């Protein structure tokens with residue numbers, strides 16, 4: 001297999017260059033946006049004649065190889081992952097994992113690697129006899145919107161859900177969630193401290209309602225904040241879901257995820273995938289903290305809900321396929337009457 005990298009203003013222009021140079025049999029191995037904003041397309045072709053010397057040199061030091069048992073995509077995977085900000089060591093490990101047994105396409109190789117390295121644990125099915133969900137994370141991560149989305153989904157499915165907030169000190173903290181629960185006709189309970197959380201958890205232990213507890217933003221580097229948060233999780237005797245936005249610095253996100261995992265987080269919910277184009281932070285956080293990915297949020301609107309995330313979806317986000325629809329296509333707008341969030 002011979003490979004060539006094409007760089008152009010747009011993916012379409014890069015595809016034209018690919019077809020002109022390699023002909024119609026070329027296979028797109030990877031397509032992503034380069035650091036300079038240019039569209040980068042890596043294509044491969046099986047030469048019917050001895051290798052043409054004017055093809056690009058290999059894309060890495062060792063270069064892509066054709067193994068005994070098929071294609072070796074490890075260099076492609078590493079390059080694509082690093083371009084998304086995945087730390088080099090993690091990218092190298094994933095690239096190795098993707099390579100054996102030999103997959104047919106680069107996306108299949110990355111899917112295989114992500115399946116092996118990361119966990120995927122959707123919040124569905126949501127049943128009322130499950131432990132309370134406690135949404136935790138730094139300020140502005142999307143905890144409140146995500147809590148509202150989970151409650152809305154459960155309510156629409158006629159499941160019993162009780163929204164709770166511990167975010168009582170910040171001005172507007174309660175009101176933000178109340179604006180959504182009011183529309184749904186759900187009561188919102190407040191729990192100002194761990195004792196109140198404990199009392200609510202006990203009160204509802206034998207009730208059909210599952211508690212969804214929104215918490216105030218915490219600073220993972222503040223020991224007092226984290227100790228207090230751990231007390232809330234403990235009092236709820238629930239499952240803590242770390243909420244982090246996509247698109248942040250990968251190493252910072254990984255550091256934070258490890259601290260929240262120590263405080264009790266058992267899953268990772270990623271928000272703002274609609275306004276991110278680099279997904280290294282998602283992989284780095286889940287990988288470093290060994291937190292399975294629950295679901296993802298792709299809209300600020302509560303009615304647009306949450307989307308499932310799988311290894312295949314994540315692989316396509318990392319290596320978008322020009323001929324395929326976006327792996328997280330935006331759901332229809334079902335938000336009539338919903339209070340809109342200020343996006344400024």
Ligand SMILES: Nc1nc2c(ncn2[C@@H]2O[C@H](COP(=O)(O)OP(=O)(O)O)[C@@H](O)[C@H]2O)c(=O)[nH]1
Pocket residue numbers: 137138139140141142143144145146217243271272273274275297298299300301341342343
């Ligand atoms: N575009 C977009 N905005 C989001 C998403 N999730 C949350 N937001 C916005 O991010 C901001 C912070 O969300 P919020 O739930 O208040 O964060 P919290 O401080 O963690 O509770 C709000 O303006 C939300 O509307 C998402 O998936 N996509």
Ligand SMILES: [Mg+2]
Pocket residue numbers: 143144145167214215216217
């Ligand atoms: Mg909040």
